[in-house]
Amino acid sequence: MEKVEIKAKSVKGVLGVHDLIAEYGGPNIVHTGFHIEVAKGTPIEEADRIAEEVKERVSRETGCQHCVIHVDPVKI
Numbered sequence: 001m002e003k004v005e006i007k008a009k010s011v012k013g014v015l016g017v018h019d020l021i022a023e024y025g026g027p028n029i030v031h032t033g034f035h036i037e038v039a040k041g042t043p044i045e046e047a048d049r050i051a052e053e054v055k056e057r058v059s060r061e062t063g064c065q066h067c068v069i070h071v072d073p074v075k076i
């Protein structure tokens with residue numbers, strides 16, 4: 001769980017992570033879901049790129065095939 005948060009935060013543009021959940025959907029299948037926080041006013045294209053990168057890094061690290069990432073804009 002902590003690894004997911006660390007990985008997600010290692011992506012530039014990610015300010016925070018919350019509502020992290022992980023559950024086993026069967027042998028070797030892990031479903032993860034979490035919210036990432038990006039600066040309010042971040043263009044949607046940029047937010048999408050950030051989310052994709054987070055997904056890629058987290059997938060590589062945890063081996064989860066089903067990562068659901070929700071992007072929250074936050075004020076800084």
Ligand SMILES: [Zn+2]
Nearest residue numbers: 018019035072
């Ligand atoms: Zn949220």
